[in-house]
Amino acid sequence: SQTIHQWPATLVQPVGSPLSLECTVEGTSNPNLYWYRQAAGRGLQLLFYSVGIGQISSEVPQNLSASRPQDRQFILSSKKLLLSDSGFYLCAWSPSNEQFFGPGTRLTVL
Amino acid sequence: DQQVKQNSPSLSVQEGRISILNCDYTNSMFDYFLWYKKYPAEGPTFLISISSIKDKNEDGRFTVFLNKSAKHLSLHIVPSQPGDSAVYFCAARFGNQFYFGTGTSLTVIP
Numbered sequence: 001s002q003t004i005h006q007w008p009a010t011l012v013q014p015v016g017s018p019l020s021l022e023c024t025v026e027g028t029s030n031p032n033l034y035w036y037r038q039a040a041g042r043g044l045q046l047l048f049y050s051v052g053i054g055q056i057s058s059e060v061p062q063n064l065s066a067s068r069p070q071d072r073q074f075i076l077s078s079k080k081l082l083l084s085d086s087g088f089y090l091c092a093w094s095p096s097n098e099q100f101f102g103p104g105t106r107l108t109v110l
Numbered sequence: 111d112q113q114v115k116q117n118s119p120s121l122s123v124q125e126g127r128i129s130i131l132n133c134d135y136t137n138s139m140f141d142y143f144l145w146y147k148k149y150p151a152e153g154p155t156f157l158i159s160i161s162s163i164k165d166k167n168e169d170g171r172f173t174v175f176l177n178k179s180a181k182h183l184s185l186h187i188v189p190s191q192p193g194d195s196a197v198y199f200c201a202a203r204f205g206n207q208f209y210f211g212t213g214t215s216l217t218v219i220p
């Protein structure tokens with residue numbers, strides 16, 4: 001069976017510090033991978049998606065970036081965090097019609 | 111531009127009665143529709159889906175209805191249980207991307 005992991009589960013970072021969130025998927029190969037953000041009281045905003053190694057599509061201009069160094073690894077990064085980057089970050093993978101989510105990372109920028 | 115909309119931010123239902131969650135969309139090119147259930151600080155859990163070529167799909171207590179002419183999707187939960195209390199997101203797929211509504215918070219009153 002397939003499993004998706006995210007870490008860390010929670011993170012508190014000061015404004016201006018870097019960020020690295022990691023997502024890995026087990027039990028499948030060449031999945032489509034996604035990063036979403038859910039701000040407080042809001043829906044899910046698609047940030048990036050990837051259909052293969054090194055292939056990243058960005059949906060929203062921002063100070064975040066994503067990379068896919070391996071088939072089942074998806075990384076969300078920032079060089080300098082902003083207060084507005086606070087939120088709940090979700091990684092997801094899609095085998096075909098459905099999409100399945102990881103447990104999420106709660107990021108608080110102070 | 112919000113292509114998938116959930117116009118009711120909250121819904122309260124008595125235990126044992128039917129819960130009806132609604133979703134509207136604007137893009138006629140969406141070919142697959144999904145419902146997710148989400149608890150606070152957790153990733154969304156996939157519930158049920160429907161292809162655009164169908165008008166109904168049922169799985170236990172959950173039934174999804176699709177009205178393509180009205181661009182309307184609904185999730186019926188019968189009978190509602192207190193454990194169903196959560197935020198429900200509808201989503202629609204076009205190509206490799208999934209578009210989410212802003213969610214409806216369901217409270218099932220014992």
